[in-house]
Amino acid sequence: xxxxxxxxxxxxxxxxxxxxxxxxxxxxxxxxxxxxxxxxxxxxxxxxxxxxxxxxxxxxxxxxxxxxxxxxxxxxxxxxxxxxxxxxxxxxxxxxxxxxxxxxxxxxxxxxxxxxxxxxxxxxxxxxxxxxxxxxxxxxxxxxxxxxxxxxxxxxxxxxxxxxxxxxxxxxxxxxxxxxxxxxxxxxxxxxxxxxxxxxxxxxxxxxxxxxxxxxxxxxxxxxxxxxxxxxxxxxxxxxxxxxxxxxxxxxxxxxxxxxxxxxxxxxxxxxxxxxxxxxxxxxxxxxxxxxxxxxxxxxxxxxxxxxxxxxxxxxxxxxxxxxxxxxxxxxxxxxxxxxxxxxxxxxxxxxxxxxxxxxxxxxxxxxxxxxxxxxxxxxxxxxxxxxxxxxxxxxxxxxxxxxxxxxxxxxxxxxxxxxxxxxxxxxxxxxxxxxxxxxxxxxxxxxxxxxxxxxxxxxxxxxxxxxxxxxxxxxxxxxxxxxxxxxxxxxxxxxxxxxxxxxxxxxxxxxxxxxxxxxxxxxxxxxxxxxxxxxxxxxxxxxxxxxxxxxxxxxxxxxxxxxxxxxxxxxxxxxxxxxxxxxxxxxxxxxxxxxxxxxxx
Numbered sequence: 001x002x003x004x005x006x007x008x009x010x011x012x013x014x015x016x017x018x019x020x021x022x023x024x025x026x027x028x029x030x031x032x033x034x035x036x037x038x039x040x041x042x043x044x045x046x047x048x049x050x051x052x053x054x055x056x057x058x059x060x061x062x063x064x065x066x067x068x069x070x071x072x073x074x075x076x077x078x079x080x081x082x083x084x085x086x087x088x089x090x091x092x093x094x095x096x097x098x099x100x101x102x103x104x105x106x107x108x109x110x111x112x113x114x115x116x117x118x119x120x121x122x123x124x125x126x127x128x129x130x131x132x133x134x135x136x137x138x139x140x141x142x143x144x145x146x147x148x149x150x151x152x153x154x155x156x157x158x159x160x161x162x163x164x165x166x167x168x169x170x171x172x173x174x175x176x177x178x179x180x181x182x183x184x185x186x187x188x189x190x191x192x193x194x195x196x197x198x199x200x201x202x203x204x205x206x207x208x209x210x211x212x213x214x215x216x217x218x219x220x221x222x223x224x225x226x227x228x229x230x231x232x233x234x235x236x237x238x239x240x241x242x243x244x245x246x247x248x249x250x251x252x253x254x255x256x257x258x259x260x261x262x263x264x265x266x267x268x269x270x271x272x273x274x275x276x277x278x279x280x281x282x283x284x285x286x287x288x289x290x291x292x293x294x295x296x297x298x299x300x301x302x303x304x305x306x307x308x309x310x311x312x313x314x315x316x317x318x319x320x321x322x323x324x325x326x327x328x329x330x331x332x333x334x335x336x337x338x339x340x341x342x343x344x345x346x347x348x349x350x351x352x353x354x355x356x357x358x359x360x361x362x363x364x365x366x367x368x369x370x371x372x373x374x375x376x377x378x379x380x381x382x383x384x385x386x387x388x389x390x391x392x393x394x395x396x397x398x399x400x401x402x403x404x405x406x407x408x409x410x411x412x413x414x415x416x417x418x419x420x421x422x423x424x425x426x427x428x429x430x431x432x433x434x435x436x437x438x439x440x441x442x443x444x445x446x447x448x449x450x451x452x453x454x455x456x457x458x459x460x461x462x463x464x465x466x467x468x469x470x471x472x473x474x475x476x477x478x479x480x481x482x483x484x485x486x487x488x489x490x491x492x493x494x495x496x497x498x499x500x501x502x503x504x505x506x507x508x509x510x511x512x513x514x515x516x517x518x519x520x521x522x523x524x525x526x527x528x529x530x531x532x533x534x535x536x537x538x539x540x541x542x543x544x545x546x547x548x549x550x551x552x553x554x555x556x557x558x559x560x561x562x563x564x565x566x567x568x569x570x571x572x573x574x575x576x577x578x579x580x581x582x583x584x585x586x587x588x589x590x591x592x593x594x595x596x597x598x599x600x601x602x
Contacts, residue, residue, distance in 0.1 A: 006046045013039040016070045019080045023065040031092040032084045034077035053294045059092045074327045082306045104128040112158045112182045113196050129203040149195040256316040261348040262301050269300045272352035273308040283312045286355040381517035391462035396524045398466040399440045400532040409444040410532035438474040445478035468494040476503045
């Protein structure tokens with residue numbers, strides 16, 4: 001790979017405003033940028049003391065040639081930058097696309113024009129309005145046109161010669177009153193075009209003209225005593241007023257204005273655009289812009305001002321935003337502090353904040369859908385329990401004291417949604433006399449986390465207590481005594497209705513019984529219960545065996561415990577040979593143990 005002599009290149013670049021383009025070794029444009037001073041901006045990429053992020057360093061390492069275009073102003077540079085990014089699609093630039101995916105409303109340029117939605121924009125065939133990022137608003141307009149006017153829906157070539165030659169016949173639309181039959185010469189072109197002119201006015205945001213048109217028609221019909229026709233015109237006025245009342249967002253006297261607000265995170269910027277014209281919103285769009293080089297909000301906002309105004313054909317002289325770009329622009333950018341403009345800014349900010357939250361939630365869902373099953377379940381559990389982080393380390397406690405004897409407790413540990421058996425722990429209850437589940441829970445939770453704190457081990461992401469509010473309260477008291485209450489989320493799960501309890505909340509949470517996250521909690525709880533029961537059973541067996549063998553002459557508690565530890569069970573001792581027993585406890589005691597079990601077998 002050849003080295004790039006940037007010092008020689010920089011000396012050739014002027015200090016004028018303009019647009020610069022970076023090329024890689026294959027000759028492909030990899031970045032397009034604008035600058036108030038070309039040399040100052042381009043030089044900043046190559047300064048050794050400049051703390052660039054990783055992506056910018058990668059860009060600089062690939063630069064092999066620089067080209068630039070001088071323009072008259074920074075605003076002209078911004079316009080040219082926008083065009084070049086769309087045309088060249090450099091890999092290090094924010095992605096800008098021509099809005100071919102969004103539909104427009106087309107009013108054709110032909111005799112008896114048609115009005116229809118389309119995604120194919122050919123300016124030679126008519127006038128296009130849009131794009132419409134919100135399809136519902138577009139169809140609302142089309143439905144209104146259908147109710148207000150009688151515009152043909154056919155594609156017939158209605159030239160005067162064809163109509164006079166009687167080439168066409170009226171269709172069903174004529175018979176049901178949706179069309180006046182211009183194909184058979186039943187409607188004049190002037191009358192038809194008068195309605196088309198009102199369609200243009202509405203699409204341009206001028207509702208006063210069609211309202212006046214309908215009012216004049218209504219009064220004329222009333223003077224001629226044509227009251228049914230007058231009522232029809234009145235209905236159209238009401239329909240138009242109803243549409244306007246729903247669309248109006250600010251005081252109509254505020255005039256034509258654009259609104260563009262921005263918020264961002266590390267990965268992307270989120271923008272909300274509104275085009276206001278003569279008192280109502282004619283276009284609105286929220287958009288996500290993926291960051292490529294850790295661009296600032298100011299940089300992205302400046303670029304998107306040009307992008308959105310070009311896309312929506314805006315000619316407004318003022319734009320409202322939550323930030324004011326530090327560059328010369330051919331429109332006034334304001335950050336209002338009060339009044340109707342402030343209300344408009346607040347509305348836009350509310351939209352963009354909601355949009356960002358919706359995108360974040362959607363990314364989390366998509367991530368869980370494409371990740372492994374265990375990750376998906378843990379992410380769902382985080383959402384269901386409203387945790388701050390994914391619970392990758394979960395510990396669950398359970399007590400066991402069947403019929404009040406040999407009270408014990410157990411803790412099981414799940415990591416990444418799977419049992420981590422090496423981290424399981426048994427607890428003999430030491431400080432509690434008799435069957436007291438609450439006190440026992442307090443003891444074992446205290447012992448567990450006192451030891452973890454002493455050994456500087458990481459605390460779990462979630463603690464689960466097998467039990468209801470009582471056991472949960474006892475566990476919370478233990479965490480409080482250790483000074484870690486609130487640092488680790490803790491819940492209790494009651495067996496009867498699978499209710500989830502939170503500390504200091506008397507109302508339980510009911511998770512959907514089919515939920516994968518509830519099934520994981522149940523699995524952990526059941527595992528803790530099994531582990532506790534097994535320990536309790538072993539302890540009772542050991543206790544009864546030792547008590548039983550103490551009755552054998554010459555065999556005491558120490559010998560019985562030694563045998564049980566070696567063989568693991570009574571069956572193991574019973575089936576052992578005299579030689580094996582002798583190696584463990586000596587010949588004399590071995591004969592007595594062997595005799596004891598032989599006698600039991602007879």
